[in-house]
Amino acid sequence: MFPVSLRFQDTYAPEDVKKGIDAIFRDAWRGYRALRHGDTVLVKPNGLSAKPPEAAVTTHPAVLEAVTQLLCDHGCKVAIGDSPALQKFSTVARKAGFERLARRYSARILEFDDPVEIAGPDGGMFRAFEISRRCLEFDRFINVAKFKTHSMMGLTLCVKNLFGCVPGKRKAAWHLAIGEDRRLFGRMLAELAAVLPVDFHLLDGIVAMEGNGPGNGTPTNLGVLLGGENAPAIDAVAARLVGVNPGELPTCAAASEIGTGPSADDEITPVGDPPLASPFPFGLPDPTRTDWGLPGFLKGTLRRFFLPFPAVNTKRCVGCLLCRDVCPAGAISEREKTVFIQISRCIRCYCCQEVCPEDAIVFRRRLFS
Ligand code: SF4
Ligand code: SF4
Numbered sequence: 001m002f003p004v005s006l007r008f009q010d011t012y013a014p015e016d017v018k019k020g021i022d023a024i025f026r027d028a029w030r031g032y033r034a035l036r037h038g039d040t041v042l043v044k045p046n047g048l049s050a051k052p053p054e055a056a057v058t059t060h061p062a063v064l065e066a067v068t069q070l071l072c073d074h075g076c077k078v079a080i081g082d083s084p085a086l087q088k089f090s091t092v093a094r095k096a097g098f099e100r101l102a103r104r105y106s107a108r109i110l111e112f113d114d115p116v117e118i119a120g121p122d123g124g125m126f127r128a129f130e131i132s133r134r135c136l137e138f139d140r141f142i143n144v145a146k147f148k149t150h151s152m153m154g155l156t157l158c159v160k161n162l163f164g165c166v167p168g169k170r171k172a173a174w175h176l177a178i179g180e181d182r183r184l185f186g187r188m189l190a191e192l193a194a195v196l197p198v199d200f201h202l203l204d205g206i207v208a209m210e211g212n213g214p215g216n217g218t219p220t221n222l223g224v225l226l227g228g229e230n231a232p233a234i235d236a237v238a239a240r241l242v243g244v245n246p247g248e249l250p251t252c253a254a255a256s257e258i259g260t261g262p263s264a265d266d267e268i269t270p271v272g273d274p275p276l277a278s279p280f281p282f283g284l285p286d287p288t289r290t291d292w293g294l295p296g297f298l299k300g301t302l303r304r305f306f307l308p309f310p311a312v313n314t315k316r317c318v319g320c321l322l323c324r325d326v327c328p329a330g331a332i333s334e335r336e337k338t339v340f341i342q343i344s345r346c347i348r349c350y351c352c353q354e355v356c357p358e359d360a361i362v363f364r365r366r367l368f369s
Contacts, residue, residue, distance in 0.1 A: 002233035002262050003028045005272040009206055010223045012062035017225075021066045021202065024227035027271040029200045031140070037075030042110075042138035043067055046146035046161050046204075047082035048214055049355060050095035056209045056219035059146045061097030063204040063225070067144055068105045081110030081134050082164045085171060085326055085355055110134050115167050124191045124258065125184075131165045131196065141198045143231065147205030147222060147238060149213035151285040151350035151363075152182055154292070156214050157238050158201040158231035159193045159251040166192070172328035175349045180307075182291070186250020187257070193231050194260040201234055202227045205241075210283040216359040222280055232261025233268050240265070243279035248292055286363045287350065307348050308363035312339045316360035323352035323361060 005027035007020040025032040035041075045059035053060050068078050080102055082089045093099045093109050102109050112132035120126040135141065145161035153160055163171060178185045205224040211217040224241065228234045232255035236246035246252040246265075255261030262268050284292075287308050294306060312323075317339055324332040324339065331345035332352060341352075353361040 001269045002228065002230040002267060003269040003271050004226060004228040004230075004233050004237045006237065006270060006275060007225045007272045008223055009225050010221070012060055012206055014062055014065065017062045017206075018066040018069060020225050021063070021227070022070055024202065024225060024272065025070065025200070028228045030229070031199055035071070035074040035076055035140070039074070039076045039139040041071050041076045041078050041140040041142060042134065043071075043078060043080050043142045043144055044082055044161070044164060045080065045098065045144045046148070046156075047084050047089055047092040047096065047098070047164065049084055049357070050087055050092045052095060053097050054219065056146070056148070056207050056217075057215055058092065058096040059144050059204050060206065061101055063202070063206070064098060064144060065101040065104075067142060067202065068101060068107055072105050076140070078105060078107040079110050079138065080107055081112050081132075083112035083132060083167050084164070085168070085351065086322055112165060113167050115170065118195055120191050121194045121258065121260070124194075126188055126191050129166065129192050129195065130170055132167050135165045135196060141196070143198050143201045145201065145203050147203055147208035147224070149210055149217050149283070149285045149288070151212055151214075151287050151353055152348070153186065153251065154249055154284065154288040155235070155239060155242075155244065157235040157251075158203055159189050159235055159255065162193045162196055162198070162231070163189055165196060172326065172351070175347065175351060176328040179347045180349075182250050183253070187254040189251050190232065190254035190258060190260060193255070194258065198231070200227065200229055201231045203234055203238055205238065212285045212353065212363070215354045216356065217285070218283070220282070230261060232256070236262055236265070237268060237270070241276065241279055242282035244284075287348065290365070306365075308365050309343050309346055309348065310341055310350065310352050310361045311364045312341065313360045313362050314338060316358045318358055318360075320357065322355045322357065326351045326355045
């Protein structure tokens with residue numbers, strides 16, 4: 001059985017957030033009371049890109065502060081780390097409000113660099129992963145994810161947040177190696193999550209992101225915090241909260257397949273507040289709505305002809321070329337001061353849409369429009 005704690009929390013009022021997270025730790029973290037003075041703890045937020053907290057792109061600083069404060073109350077030494085796709089984490093930390101709170105609690109801000117190889121799970125599909133050495137250097141590791149939509153994967157929750165342990169541009173190599181197969185990408189993420197030494201996972205869904213996330217969606221108040229020791233179980237509960245069948249989420253489906261997560265709702269023990277009677281209304285990303293709506297016989301090789309492809313809204317584009325720099329397939333180039341996407345090379349990973357600071361990457365359909 002997988003215990004998952006759910007707490008309703010409407011706002012980021014610091015005292016209430018701290019109380020809610022303390023309750024979640026007590027509900028669902030067996031190691032909470034065993035924390036010792038002097039323990040070193042690594043906290044990994046969602047640090048996707050340098051956006052202010054109200055954009056809901058990154059874990060809210062009030063959640064991160066409550067976690068840091070509770071750990072410091074136990075005498076722990078905290079470090080906050082991540083590896084954004086393109087920027088330095090210190091840049092993201094400044095804009096997202098992490099740096100200020102880190103200073104307040106003498107916590108270090110860490111770049112997830114210095115790659116080291118760790119073995120994949122026994123009997124897994126992936127032999128090894130390159131992760132940042134920092135992820136192996138602490139007594140405890142807490143994953144503090146953000147509840148968001150994700151154009152390729154549907155939702156990004158606790159399992160997907162751990163992809164940030166793969167340093168910088170090495171993430172692009174995974175996209176290129178796996179291509180368009182989101183089921184296989186989910187399998188890779190589930191296997192990575194299974195071998196990382198994470199003690200506890202928290203999910204910040206007080207203000208979540210719907211629409212075309214994870215970088216340019218719409219903030220929406222869900223008013224929930226979730227936590228537990230098993231990331232796929234938390235993700236399954238979170239998916240149900242917004243009306244998504246966990247079996248449709250590639251990460252949850254893969255975790256259930258390899259036995260590292262629940263394969264049915266009755267394998268999850270709900271603790272904390274009673275669950276909702278009906279799901280929150282919630283907007284999924286355009287490509288996900290298309291993909292999940294396709295009949296089974298089209299979900300194979302023909303899928304790529306139905307999935308939307310990225311296009312540039314030239315009125316919004318400022319020519320920063322971050323999309324070109326992140327594109328794992330080398331499908332984006334600059335031609336006569338405009339950005340050009342070569343669709344025949346595109347693997348529909350939507351990384352360009354994820355990093356565009358101006359929301360200038362839009363989705364177009366080849367056959368449906
Ligand atoms: S990332 Fe966005 S704004 Fe920057 S060049 Fe690409 S489309 Fe234009
Ligand atoms: S153009 Fe965009 S969606 Fe296509 S491969 Fe490049 S980053 Fe991925």
